[in-house]
Amino acid sequence: MAAEPESVERILEEHLPADKLEIVNRILYGSSSRVLALPAECAALGEKGNFEVKGHQIAAGCEQLRSPRLVRIGLIQNQIVLPTTAPVKEQRDAIHKRIAEIAEAAGKARVNVLCMQETFAMPFAFCTREKTPWSEFAESAEDGPSVQLCQEFAKRYNMVVICPILERDEVHFGTIHNAAVVISNTGKVLGKSRKNHIPRVGDFNESTYYMEGNTGHRVFETQFGRIAINICYGRHHPLNWLLYGLHGAEIVFNPSATVGALSEPMWGIEARNAAIAQTYFTAAINRVGTESFPNEFTSGDGKKAHNAFGHFYGSSYVAAPDGSRTPGLSRTRDGLLVTEVDLNLVRQVKDKWCFQMTGRYEMYAEELAKVVGPDFKPNIIKETE
Amino acid sequence: MAAEPESVERILEEHLPADKLEIVNRILYGSSSRVLALPAECAALGEKGNFEVKGHQIAAGCEQLRSPRLVRIGLIQNQIVLPTTAPVKEQRDAIHKRIAEIAEAAGKARVNVLCMQETFAMPFAFCTREKTPWSEFAESAEDGPSVQLCQEFAKRYNMVVICPILERDEVHFGTIHNAAVVISNTGKVLGKSRKNHIPRVGDFNESTYYMEGNTGHRVFETQFGRIAINICYGRHHPLNWLLYGLHGAEIVFNPSATVGALSEPMWGIEARNAAIAQTYFTAAINRVGTESFPNEFTSGDGKKAHNAFGHFYGSSYVAAPDGSRTPGLSRTRDGLLVTEVDLNLVRQVKDKWCFQMTGRYEMYAEELAKVVGPDFKPNIIKETE
Numbered sequence: 001m002a003a004e005p006e007s008v009e010r011i012l013e014e015h016l017p018a019d020k021l022e023i024v025n026r027i028l029y030g031s032s033s034r035v036l037a038l039p040a041e042c043a044a045l046g047e048k049g050n051f052e053v054k055g056h057q058i059a060a061g062c063e064q065l066r067s068p069r070l071v072r073i074g075l076i077q078n079q080i081v082l083p084t085t086a087p088v089k090e091q092r093d094a095i096h097k098r099i100a101e102i103a104e105a106a107g108k109a110r111v112n113v114l115c116m117q118e119t120f121a122m123p124f125a126f127c128t129r130e131k132t133p134w135s136e137f138a139e140s141a142e143d144g145p146s147v148q149l150c151q152e153f154a155k156r157y158n159m160v161v162i163c164p165i166l167e168r169d170e171v172h173f174g175t176i177h178n179a180a181v182v183i184s185n186t187g188k189v190l191g192k193s194r195k196n197h198i199p200r201v202g203d204f205n206e207s208t209y210y211m212e213g214n215t216g217h218r219v220f221e222t223q224f225g226r227i228a229i230n231i232c233y234g235r236h237h238p239l240n241w242l243l244y245g246l247h248g249a250e251i252v253f254n255p256s257a258t259v260g261a262l263s264e265p266m267w268g269i270e271a272r273n274a275a276i277a278q279t280y281f282t283a284a285i286n287r288v289g290t291e292s293f294p295n296e297f298t299s300g301d302g303k304k305a306h307n308a309f310g311h312f313y314g315s316s317y318v319a320a321p322d323g324s325r326t327p328g329l330s331r332t333r334d335g336l337l338v339t340e341v342d343l344n345l346v347r348q349v350k351d352k353w354c355f356q357m358t359g360r361y362e363m364y365a366e367e368l369a370k371v372v373g374p375d376f377k378p379n380i381i382k383e384t385e
Numbered sequence: 386m387a388a389e390p391e392s393v394e395r396i397l398e399e400h401l402p403a404d405k406l407e408i409v410n411r412i413l414y415g416s417s418s419r420v421l422a423l424p425a426e427c428a429a430l431g432e433k434g435n436f437e438v439k440g441h442q443i444a445a446g447c448e449q450l451r452s453p454r455l456v457r458i459g460l461i462q463n464q465i466v467l468p469t470t471a472p473v474k475e476q477r478d479a480i481h482k483r484i485a486e487i488a489e490a491a492g493k494a495r496v497n498v499l500c501m502q503e504t505f506a507m508p509f510a511f512c513t514r515e516k517t518p519w520s521e522f523a524e525s526a527e528d529g530p531s532v533q534l535c536q537e538f539a540k541r542y543n544m545v546v547i548c549p550i551l552e553r554d555e556v557h558f559g560t561i562h563n564a565a566v567v568i569s570n571t572g573k574v575l576g577k578s579r580k581n582h583i584p585r586v587g588d589f590n591e592s593t594y595y596m597e598g599n600t601g602h603r604v605f606e607t608q609f610g611r612i613a614i615n616i617c618y619g620r621h622h623p624l625n626w627l628l629y630g631l632h633g634a635e636i637v638f639n640p641s642a643t644v645g646a647l648s649e650p651m652w653g654i655e656a657r658n659a660a661i662a663q664t665y666f667t668a669a670i671n672r673v674g675t676e677s678f679p680n681e682f683t684s685g686d687g688k689k690a691h692n693a694f695g696h697f698y699g700s701s702y703v704a705a706p707d708g709s710r711t712p713g714l715s716r717t718r719d720g721l722l723v724t725e726v727d728l729n730l731v732r733q734v735k736d737k738w739c740f741q742m743t744g745r746y747e748m749y750a751e752e753l754a755k756v757v758g759p760d761f762k763p764n765i766i767k768e769t770e
Contacts, residue, residue, distance in 0.1 A: 008412050015659050020396045027393050028413075030650035184768050191766050199738045212745065217752070221767045236740050238623035238662050241751040246756045247763040265415035265708040266661050267613045273658035276651050277623050301737070323650040352686070354585045360597065364624040365753040371631045372747045376510070378632040381576050382606045383569050 004311055009327040030324025032059050033133040036340050045105040051078075052335035053105055056318070056326040058281075069343040071224045073251065073281070074111030074159070075329060076102050076120075077316045078334045079289035084123045088136045088276035091237035092121050094143045096149050102336050107157035109338045112185075112224040114153065115162035117316075118232050118255040119178065122166060125289045127203035127309055130295065135209070140190040141181045155187040160222045162229060164255040166209075167192065176210045178230045180229040180255060182220045190220050195231035196240050201301050202262050203309055204233070217243035223345045225250045235270045235284070238277070245278030246361075250346050254284045259310030267315055268328075275319035279350045281341050288314040288334060321349040389628030389696055394712040408431045415709025417444050421725050423494045430490040436463075437489055441703070441711040443666075445727035454728040455536035456609045458636065458666070459496030459544070461487050461505075462701045463719045469508045470472050473521045477506050481534050487721050488744040492542035494723045497609040499538065500547035502701075503617050503640040504563065506531045507551060508676045512588035512694055512706075515680065520594070521600060523553035526566045535567035540572040545607045547614060549640040551594075552577065561595045565614040565640060567605045575605050580616035581625050585645050588694055591620070602628035610635045610728045617641040620669070623662070631746075635731050639669040641736060644695030652700055653713075660704035665734045666726055673699040706734040 005011065012024060025031075036055035044052035062069065081094035099116065106114050118124075122137035136366050139145060160183065167179040175184035178195035194213025217240070219228045228249035234240045235254045244252050254271050257263075271284035289312055296305040315328035318339040329335035350356055370376060390396065397406060410416075421440035445453065466479035484501065491499050503509075507522035522581055524530060535548035545568065552564040563580035579598025583591050602625070604613045613634035619625045620639045639656050643649075656669035658684035674697055681690040698713050700713035703724040714720035755761060 005405075005408050008409050011401065011409055015401050015405060016396065017400070020390075020400060023390050024396055027649055028653070043668075103451070182766075186768065190768060197743050200743065201737060212743075216763045216764055221765050226765065232733050233743070236662055236738070237744060238627060238658075239744070239746075242623060243749070243752055243756070249764060258455075263708070264412055264508050265710075267411070269654055269658045269661060269708070273623075273654045276654060277621055304557060310451050323648070323654070329709060347506065353621070358581065358582050358585065359622060359624070361753060362757045364628070365750065365757050367628055368746060368750040368753060371628075379601060379603045380606050380611065380633060381567075381603050383571065383573060383575060 003330050004313070006330050006332055007315065007328055020089070027271055030320070030322065030326065032320060032322055032324040034059065036338065038338060041108045042105045045101070045108065046336070050102045050334070051090055052100055052330050052333050054327070054329060054335065055109065055338045057340040058318070058320045058324060058326070059343070060345035061348055063344060066344055071113060071341055071343055072109065072111045072284055073318055073339045073341060074106040074109065074114040074317045075283055075285045075318070075337045076106070076114065076116050077285055077288050077314045077329055078102065078120065080123045080291055084125065084291060084293050088133050091123070092137065092145065095121050096146070098334070099149070103153045103157070105336050106338065111157070111159050111338055113160040113162070113222070113227060113251065115253045115255060115283060116164055117285045117287045118164045118257045119166045120164055124257040124287065124309060125293060125301045126178070126206040128293050128295065128297050129205045130210045135176060136347065138166045138176045140170065141165065141167045141179055142189060142258050147181050147183070147189065150183050150252045151187045152179070154185055158185050160185050160224055162253055162255070165233065176318070177213060178206065178210050178231055179213070180231060182227070182229070184373040185223055190222070191218065193229040195234060197237050199233040203297070217247050219244065219247045219249045226274065227251045227253065229253045229255065232258065235274070241274035241278050243303055249280050250343050251281040251283060254282060255285045256284060257312060258286055260313050261310060264313055272319040272325050275321050277355060279321040279353065279355055280346055281321065282319045285316040286314055288332060321346055331359065346379050389559040389717050391715050391717055392700065392713055393678070414712065415705070415707065417707055418706060418711050419444065421723065423723060427490045430486070430493065431721070434486045435719070436487055437715050437718050439712070439714060439720065440494065440723045442701070442725040443705045443709060443711070443730070444735055445725070445730035449731060451729055454610070454739065456498060456726055456728055457494065457496045458668055458703055458724045458726060459491040459494065460668055460670045460701045460703070460722045461491070461499065461500040461501050462670055462673050462699045462714055463487065463502065463505065464672065465508045469510065469676060470734055473518050475525065476508070477530065480506050481531070483719070484534070487719065488538045488542070490721050491544070491723065496544050496723055498545040498547070498607070498612060498636065500638045500640060500668060501549055502670045502672045503549045503642045504506065504551045505549055509642040509694060510678060511594055513678050513680065513682050514590045514593045520561060520684060523551045523561045525555065526550065526552045526564055527574060532566050532568070532574065535566070535568050536572045539568045539570055542564050543570050545570050545609055545612070545639055546573045547640070549616065559563040562598060563595050563616055564598070565616060567612070567614070570608055576603065578603055578614040580619060582619045582622050584618040588682070602632050603627065604632045604634045612636045612638065614638045614640065616641050617643065620659070626659035630665055634665050635728050636666040636668060639667060641669060641671045643671055645698050646695060649698055657710050660706050661708050661738060663736065664706040664740055665731055666706065667704045670701040671699055672697040673717060696729040706731055
């Protein structure tokens with residue numbers, strides 16, 4: 001099998017003359033994303049630890065009455081470290097250690113809000129439909145080991161940290177959820193946001209483990225902006241993105257785990273469309289590499305039972321409400337993407353494009369109520385004789 | 386000023402080695418779009434008439450109980466022909482003549498459903514905020530001259546034709562609307578669908594001329610599938626796309642008029658995201674060229690008053706529910722894009738990705754009703770002491 005290409009951006013940079021590259025980047029990526037110089041220590045840590053470090057910034061206009069509200073968003077994408085056959089605690093500890101290395105670079109880069117990928121501290125074992133040992137990775141959203149790790153980052157580096165975990169809710173009958181815990185830069189747990197839409201596609205057998213989330217569309221007001229979390233498959237659901245926006249989010253994170261053949265042409269589209277349509281920043285994070293499991297599992301779509309998930313293609317990026325986006329991180333390597341944004345852009349673009357003003361939400365609330373009602377008849381016009 | 390580049394796709398083809406082009410195309414455009422060979426007469430008509438003709442096909446899987454439902458979608462993008470200072474009737478007649486040339490190629494290509502760009506028979510004069518002479522382009526959705534022209538195409542070529550016009554509704558007090566008339570392949574007018582969202586951005590001063598549409602989200606059941614029309618600025622509104630889907634559309638056309646600096650990085654994102662999220666085909670059409678008007682108009686965003694709209698960048702394309710899309714037509718030339726799709730792909734992708742099944746529309750109907758209610762309080766979580 002041919003090696004996975006590193007990224008579309010790398011191919012374009014290597015082969016297009018500068019003037020053509022400028023045109024292609026302007027049309028495909030928008031023009032407001034620029035390289036952000038990071039402290040030399042960040043690159044050094046990346047080199048030492050074999051992870052990519054990339055810095056970008058997305059500009060906003062000057063205003064007379066507000067100062068810029070610069071926020072540095074950090075996204076971490078990573079492979080698992082040990083094989084899935086290793087003891088659960090060793091697997092998790094090894095990932096924690098790895099994440100701590102990358103988080104250190106985020107600290108040096110003065111990241112304000114750091115987000116990890118979906119269920120970052122475990123393999124994405126839901127393909128297997130086996131309950132053990134994978135359910136043992138589930139942990140408390142108040143004080144589980146991954147939450148504690150992220151609390152350390154938060155305090156050490158003065159950053160808000162979004163910590164996506166497999167959650168065990170002991171209060172509610174010990175049920176499992178797919179959730180993200182938001183930790184303030186003081187180290188305090190602000191709350192959690194659960195995955196609202198659970199896939200039934202390909203190897204994504206997550207509905208065997210947890211149900212649709214019940215935490216609605218909360219938005220967390222932090223020192224570095226109002227943030228929300230739309231976990232993985234929720235990015236395919238425009239209504240999900242919409243509601244986070246209507247509740248006031250300025251940055252919506254999309255910690256994900258998704259594989260090549262299935263979703264890659266959609267990856268650059270969905271979180272970016274949400275940034276445009278809802279007029280906020282979005283940050284999409286995907287894990288990296290292929291994960292193999294001890295027992296074969298059915299393919300779900302006519303292929304032979306197999307042990308390995310497809311290739312998680314990384315490519316984490318940030319998209320802005322003006323239609324621009326950063327390049328993606330590598331398709332193959334662990335990485336840290338640091339993106340400095342000016343949150344003032346949100347209101348500037350709202351005032352310019354007026355999507356909320358022209359949104360006709362009252363009409364849609366009524367229409368949607370009809371659609372889900374028992375007497376719904378689609379409005380179909382046919383040719384009459 | 387440098388000449389406008391023809392297209393991103395052309396730049397990639399010219400500069401990337403074949404193996405890299407394949408990778409980039411797979412990631413950016415998906416893998417199910419292939420070149421469709423068209424009759425030689427089509428290319429000859431294009432050469433003679435100086436317009437681009439492009440053929441693509443998007444494949445679907447085989448089924449046991451249904452035959453493929455192959456439909457050829459035709460999209461026409463065009464510049465205006467005469468200067469905007471010419472008499473209204475001459476301007477319109479010249480565009481009609483031009484469209485007839487391109488429609489002939491569509492006929493030879495055995496197009497089943499043909500769609501023109503937004504208000505195709507006139508310049509996009511709404512930037513001016515002048516009522517005359519532009520209001521004179523408004524015409525009846527039952528038997529206006531553009532409708533009659535499209536009825537001729539429908540009968541001559543046995544195709545459904547979507548005819549976007551500036552509509553004069555004589556019954557309802559002579560008001561003007563931005564609408565698309567759907568004409569059956571029998572030549573009969575099936576009905577009209579009005580633009581649901583009216584922009585207030587840049588030079589798009591359309592709200593001076595017409596109000597938000599009142600025709601809802603009707604879907605037209607034709608011999609070649611269930612089709613709907615989301616006009617121009619409606620493509621920024623995910624709820625608009627959603628409702629067409631919930632009413633059963635299999636192809637949603639987006640006849641548009643949009644200019645470079647403002648919207649180009651969004652162009653490839655929005656209609657394509659709708660195809661993915663709503664699991665139908667979308668067809669986005671944009672006009673071409675720059676249009677100049679006799680009197681200067683304000684820029685709307687701090688530039689000097691000017692006579693010319695920005696560059697309408699064409700780039701019309703078709704997107705599929707599986708995340709793939711065709712290349713775009715040229716950014717600079719009139720053109721016809723013929724795309725053969727298998728409508729069976731719609732249900733196949735619905736069964737695979739399950740976005741409707743997992744959509745939780747009941748929850749959103751309730752949430753949206755709360756959001757638009759008078760006592761709405763955003764769900765914001767703050768740090769407490």
